[in-house]
Amino acid sequence: MRLLRIITEGVRSLRINKLRTFFMMAGTIVGIAALTVIMAIGKGTEKKVMKRLQNFGPRAIMLIAGGGKDLPPPDITVTTLTLADAEAIRNQIDGLEIVTPMAWDFNVNVTRGANLHQATVWGVEPTWHEAWNWHVADGEGISDQDVATMAKVCVIGETVRRELFGESDPIGERLYINKVALTVKGVLESRGASPMGMDFDSRVIIPITTAMRRVMNVNHIGAIRLISKDVSLIPRQAEAVRSLIHQRHHITPPEEDDFRLITPMVIAQLVKGIASTLSFLLIALAALSLFVGGVVMMNILLISVAERTKEIGLRRAVGATRGDVFAQFLTESLAVTIFGTILGSLLGLGVSVLLPKIIQMPTIITWEPFALAVAFALLVGTFFGVQPARRAARLHPVEALQ
Amino acid sequence: MIELKTIEKTYGSGDTATPVLKGISFRIQAGEYVALMGASGTGKSTLMNIVGCLDKPTGGQYQLDGADAGTLDDNALSHLRNQKIGFVFQQFHLLERTTALKNVMLPLIYSEPYPEDAEQRAEKALTAVGLNDRMYYRPGELSGGQQQRVAIARALITNPQIILADEPTGNLDSKSGLEILAIFKRLHRDGHTIIIVTHNEEVAEHADRVIVLKDGKIEQDRRVAQPRDAEKEVDERIGREDAE
Ligand SMILES: Nc1ncnc2c1ncn2[C@@H]1O[C@H](COP(=O)(O)OP(=O)(O)O)[C@@H](O)[C@H]1O
Ligand SMILES: [Mg+2]
Numbered sequence: 001m002r003l004l005r006i007i008t009e010g011v012r013s014l015r016i017n018k019l020r021t022f023f024m025m026a027g028t029i030v031g032i033a034a035l036t037v038i039m040a041i042g043k044g045t046e047k048k049v050m051k052r053l054q055n056f057g058p059r060a061i062m063l064i065a066g067g068g069k070d071l072p073p074p075d076i077t078v079t080t081l082t083l084a085d086a087e088a089i090r091n092q093i094d095g096l097e098i099v100t101p102m103a104w105d106f107n108v109n110v111t112r113g114a115n116l117h118q119a120t121v122w123g124v125e126p127t128w129h130e131a132w133n134w135h136v137a138d139g140e141g142i143s144d145q146d147v148a149t150m151a152k153v154c155v156i157g158e159t160v161r162r163e164l165f166g167e168s169d170p171i172g173e174r175l176y177i178n179k180v181a182l183t184v185k186g187v188l189e190s191r192g193a194s195p196m197g198m199d200f201d202s203r204v205i206i207p208i209t210t211a212m213r214r215v216m217n218v219n220h221i222g223a224i225r226l227i228s229k230d231v232s233l234i235p236r237q238a239e240a241v242r243s244l245i246h247q248r249h250h251i252t253p254p255e256e257d258d259f260r261l262i263t264p265m266v267i268a269q270l271v272k273g274i275a276s277t278l279s280f281l282l283i284a285l286a287a288l289s290l291f292v293g294g295v296v297m298m299n300i301l302l303i304s305v306a307e308r309t310k311e312i313g314l315r316r317a318v319g320a321t322r323g324d325v326f327a328q329f330l331t332e333s334l335a336v337t338i339f340g341t342i343l344g345s346l347l348g349l350g351v352s353v354l355l356p357k358i359i360q361m362p363t364i365i366t367w368e369p370f371a372l373a374v375a376f377a378l379l380v381g382t383f384f385g386v387q388p389a390r391r392a393a394r395l396h397p398v399e400a401l402q
Numbered sequence: 403m404i405e406l407k408t409i410e411k412t413y414g415s416g417d418t419a420t421p422v423l424k425g426i427s428f429r430i431q432a433g434e435y436v437a438l439m440g441a442s443g444t445g446k447s448t449l450m451n452i453v454g455c456l457d458k459p460t461g462g463q464y465q466l467d468g469a470d471a472g473t474l475d476d477n478a479l480s481h482l483r484n485q486k487i488g489f490v491f492q493q494f495h496l497l498e499r500t501t502a503l504k505n506v507m508l509p510l511i512y513s514e515p516y517p518e519d520a521e522q523r524a525e526k527a528l529t530a531v532g533l534n535d536r537m538y539y540r541p542g543e544l545s546g547g548q549q550q551r552v553a554i555a556r557a558l559i560t561n562p563q564i565i566l567a568d569e570p571t572g573n574l575d576s577k578s579g580l581e582i583l584a585i586f587k588r589l590h591r592d593g594h595t596i597i598i599v600t601h602n603e604e605v606a607e608h609a610d611r612v613i614v615l616k617d618g619k620i621e622q623d624r625r626v627a628q629p630r631d632a633e634k635e636v637d638e639r640i641g642r643e644d645a646e
Contacts, residue, residue: 005511016499314495317456318556319484319512321477398457401495 006324010331017304021336024300027293028340028380029347032373034286036348038279039369041355044362045275049268055194057132059097061226061238062262063089063245076105079220080249080258083208086224088248093240095233096226100127103211104222110160110204112175117163120203121177123211123221131225139171139186146185146207150214154182157201158190175204180214182206231264238263275361290376293340294384301333301388305395312392313400326393333385334378341377345370403467403595404430404453404564410461411448422448424618425462430597432563435590435629437606438599440615446599447568449615453597454487454566455479484512488557492569494549496541496556502528503537506555513560527555531585547578554585565589567598571605580639583608583632608632 014021056062065081086101093099103123110119122128129141136155146153154175161170170184182204191200212218226241228234238261245259246252305312312325320328352363411423422445430436440446451457452464455471464471466486474482483489496505506524510516517523528537531551541549550570557565567586571579587608590596598609606612607630614622 002512002514002516005516009511310493310495311497314497315508315512316480317454317483317489317495318509319480319560321480321512323477324480324512396457398451401456401491 002324003327006327007331007335010328011335013328014332014335020300020304024297024333024336025293025340025343027289027291027296028337028377029344031286031288031290031293031380032341032344032376033348033351034282034289035373035376036345036369037351037355037363038282038286039372040348040352040363040365041275041279041282041361043364043366044356045272047364048362049271052267052271053264056262056264056267057225057227058264059228059231059234060131060264061228061234061241062260063224063226063241064260064262065220065222065258066260067257068260076222078258079218081221081224082219083221085245085248086221088244089224089226089241092244093226093237095229095237097229098127098131098227099224100125100131100226101208101221101224102128103208103216103218103220105211105216108177108204110164110175110177112164112173115164117160117202119157119160121211121215122203122205123208123216124205125208128205128225131227134191135189136186137189139184141186142205142207147209150209151207152180152182152210152214153185153207155186155188155205156184157188157203157205159199159201160204161187177204177206178215180210182210234263235265278361290380294380297333297336297380298384298387301329301385302391304332305329305388305392308392309395309400312395313397313402316395316397317401322393325395326389329389329392330382330385333388334381337377337381337385338374341373345373403432405465406453406462407464408462409449409452409459409464411445411452411457412460422618423452423459426615426618426620427462428613428620428623430595432595433590433593435586435596435608435610436598437609437612438597438615439601439603439606439612440621442601444615445618446601446615450566450568450597450599454489455483456489480512481514484509484560486562486564488554488560488562488565490550490553490557490565490567490570492572494541494546494553494573496549496552498542499540501538501540502533502544502552502555505541505552506559508556509560523559524555527558528552530558531555532581545578546574547581550574550578550582551585554582558589562594564595564597567596569599569601571600571602577639579605580632580636584636587632 063081066078083101086099089096090099105121107118108121110117124142125147126142126144129135135141139155141155145151156170164170164175165173170187173184174181175184176182188201188205193199206215226237228237242261249258251257315325348369349365352365355361355363407427409423409426410421412419412421414420426449438446438450448457452459455466458472466482471479497508503521503524506527507520510520525537528534531554533548533551533555536544536548541552544552565586571582574582583605586596586598598605600606607626610626610629612622612624612626613620
C-alpha cells in the first residue's frame, strides 16, 4: 500500500537521525510520564480514601475529647466531654441514627492467670456494635442489660483472645482489668491492622457504666460517635454539634476547642493532602512539557524541512505528490509522539511502581492513562506536525531542487 | 511524442517580470537523442523542467504523448513523472546515509502498483550501470561518477520512455563523464528518448540532434551527421590503459 510505504519513509528518516528524533521526543516522554503518574496517584489516592472512609464509616461523625487539628491519638487527659454531652446531642441534633458515647483507655494491662496482654479498653453502649458495624463472631455483644446493671462482662478482640486464651474457648471465662474480674461474653469479628499498623483486634469492649465506675473510675468519656441518617446531612450536623458543645463547654470561638470533630470530609481531605499538591505539580509539568515539547518538535521539523528541501524536490521529481510529502512529514511528527508516548508511559509506569515504595504515595496502575496518553499523542503530533508537513508539501519542486 | 508550441516562461510579474523562454517550438520523436545547448542562463534548465512536467510554462502548449500537460493537475503530473520520465541531475541528488539500492528504489515508492520484485529490479538497474558490487554503499562512499550512475539507475527503475539529464557530466572528470555518456548511448540504442542539457560542445557531439537556445529562442536545430560513440570510446580508452 502506497501510504504504508510513505509511512515507512517517514519512520526511516527518524531512525537515520536518532539524536534529532530524541530531541523531538523528549517533551512527549516527560509529559506522558507525568500524565501516567498523575492518573496512578489519583487512582491510588481515591482507593485509599475509599478504604479509610470505609474504616471510618461513610456516615459517621466522631466527636473526640481534646483539641488540636490532626487525627488522633486522642488526648485522654481531657475530662470535659461527658455523657450529658451525648445526651444533649441526642436530644437536640436532628437526623442522627445513632449517638453512642465511648470511654476509653489505652495500653491497659489485661491479664488471665499468668498471661498478660496490653490492649485498648472501650466502655461502650450496645449501639456501639451498630455504630461501627462491628459485631461478634462468637458469643454475644454488649447489651442494654449489661449497661444498666454495670455488668462485669466484656467482649474481646481477636488478638486478645489469641494472646490470653490460645486454643481454648474464651466464652464464660474470666479476665482481669485493673483487678476487676470480667467474664468474656463474646469475641469480635477480626478487623486486622490499620494502614498505620495499629492492631484493631487488640481491644476489650465493656459496658460504658462498668468502664466509668468500676474499671477507669472517671466521670468523663473519650468520644462520641454519631451516625447520620444521610451523608448529605453531615456538614450541617457537624456544625450544629460544634456550636452545641461550644455552648455546653462555654467556649467562644477564637478560644481553642477542647474537642475535635472528624467527618468523612476531614478524612478525605487528610488522605488527599500531599497527593493533591503533587498531582497539581504534575499536571503543570505534563501540560508544560507537552506544549513545549510540541513547539520544539515543530521547530525541529521546520528546520528539517528547510534542510531537506532537495530531498523533497527529488521525491517530487520521481513522482511524489504533494499529499505524499505531507503524509511523510506528518508521519514523522506522529511517529515521534506515538513512540514518545510508549516510552513516556513506560517511564510513568516505572515511577508509579516506585512511588509507593519511596514516599508511601499510593498508586494504582490502570489502562486509562495509556488510552488518554495515546489520544494526547495523536493530538500533539497532529497539532504541531501539520504546519511543517504543509510547508514541505507546498514547496515547488524546481525551486526545491535548486 | 514531445511537442512544444510557442512555449513561454516568464519569472516574476509586473516591473520585475523576466522573460526566459520567448516562444519555443519543437517536436521530439520517441527514441531520439537530443542535446539541448546554450550559454549559461539561457533557460536550458527551465525548458528541461517544463518538458519533465516539474514546472509549467506561462504561455504556449506542451503535449506529451498526445496529452496536454497544461490541463493536468498536480497529482496527474506527479504520476506522469513517475511513469514516463527519468531525471538525472548535475548534483546527483542522492539521499544521504541511504544505500545505493534504496536510492534506486525511491521512485517505486510512488509507483502504482508497487512491483513485487522491486529489490530485484533495483539490483538489475544497478548492475546495468556497472555497480553490482556497490549496492550497499552509501553516497559518501562512492565517487562522483559512481554516484551519477546510481542516479541513472534510479531514473531507469520505473522503465520510463524519456530520460532527461541536466548537465549530467558537469560535476565529473572527463573519464567518468565519458562513462556516463556511454550509458546514455546504450539506453538510446535500447529505444529510450534521451534529452541531455549541456553547454559543452564535446558532450553534445554524442547526440543525434542538437537544439541551441539563445535569448529565449531556438537559435539552431540541427542533425549531427556523425554522432560520437561513447561506448566505443570507453572501450578504446580501456584498451589504451591496458597497453600502457
Ligand atoms: N525561480 C526563478 N525565479 C526567477 N528567475 C529564475 C528562476 N529560475 C531561473 N531563473 C532565471 O532564468 C534564467 C534561466 O535559468 P536556467 O534555466 O537555469 O538557465 P540555464 O540552465 O540555461 O543555465 C536565468 O537568468 C535565471 O536567473
Ligand atoms: Mg541549468
